[in-house]
Amino acid sequence: MIDIDHLRQWIGREELQSELLTPAIVERFNATFNLQGDTENGAKAPAMIHLCLAPPAIPTEELGPDGHPARGGFLPPVPLPRRMWAGGAFSFHDDIHVGEMVTRRSIIQDVVVKEGRTGTLCFVTVEHQVDSDGRAVLTERQDIVYRGVDSPDTTAKKTLSIAPEGEYRLTVQPSAALLFRYSALTFNGHRIHYDAPYVREEEGYPGLIVHGPMQATMLMQLAEQIRGRHPLQFEFRSLSPLFDDADFTLNAAEDGAGLKLWTSYADGPVAMVARAEW
Template structure:
């Protein structure tokens, strides 16, 4: 297997410090649509309705032309993100902090500035990896509303006969849980809402024959959103101060899965995690309420 050499790694790290800024408006239609997709019975959003935690992912969507899309459904490498020459790309996790007293609201005119904070190369037991850390700052008319760090990982394609990393058993001490089924319709609706063309989420032939997975992959951001949604169902009036999450293992649409939560002793911090049908940990997260 060809490894990235020092020159190629240096060229990728030259992307560090690049930034871009997008403007958008927090409109009501995506809020209504995600509420329906998550099977919620929310009041219809109107101007001034606070945007639930993580639902800002419905905005600032990249609108690449069809001719700019690569074979995996993502935009071709280059542009804002560095052109990492490794075929597999995933949203590995992130950390978010909301500004107290300044929630994003329906009707807000918003601006997001994104910066490539770091590009890191590693080679280990699981193969060659490139980690890209993107830092976002979201402002509305009242000032800074949200800061987010977004971890993207690129890796080589699996070699024939390559063993998957050993799984980790999910914790069994949940205080509240929810059973879920990620069928084709749920994955399609979330892909449509986030304008996500990545074929691993909707093209079964591609994901099984080209990428070698057993089924469609549930979006990492969707699982993170379901973890937050679980806590919102438990604490409907709570406001979020911080949230961090890390993807541990892919979740596939071939079997049901579960999301769990448990409060810590302070009553404001909650452990949240995902579990697949075999009892393996898929995502772990921590939420801190304001």
């Protein structure tokens, strides 16, 4: 039984985190995504690098058995075992530059409990206001969902419909090294992204899970490649998981003034949908 009145007491709670964007961080980000670009102080930073800055630095002894921080703290202590980043939206106001101090002010906006197809779900909405050397550079909405343990058939990609092929399409190999590097960039201890025996034996998944934020970052990069500049508005939503047991694709198609984008297996379902607008 979830005490929603208790959890909603977290609405309005704030957290402030800052980190200097150094050339070394940009170099590691570019290396992870096979990007080329200037990493010297004053250079324009790559889009979505803010997701790698000022992560919560929780002592190792305070992590749960899944590698996540123990319940409570800034986020409400939702009593459900699975947590994932279900989606989000970004409004970009200005560029971050290498050598600037990036500050993120986070506010809990809402906490809602719903009954879904797989059981009880709890949605937590967080707003992040990000500035760089005092300039407002972006506003982000982060949608977090807590849920129960999956039944064995809920993650089977063969039961879901085949994804369409985009006008633009790239293939990505979700290697263990790629997933580990992104976990390291974001200081993410969640074992589903790097501990194969754990994810199979304890969580019942067929392989390591590809990070949602990393998929969103790759779709943002694809949109930037197509139009020559990163969008002013970008939103995404996760529909089903991707695992490291097969390559996946990044897809995009023209959609009026914007682009619709998605990730999927080559022969499987849509995993994430997104839209970019300029």
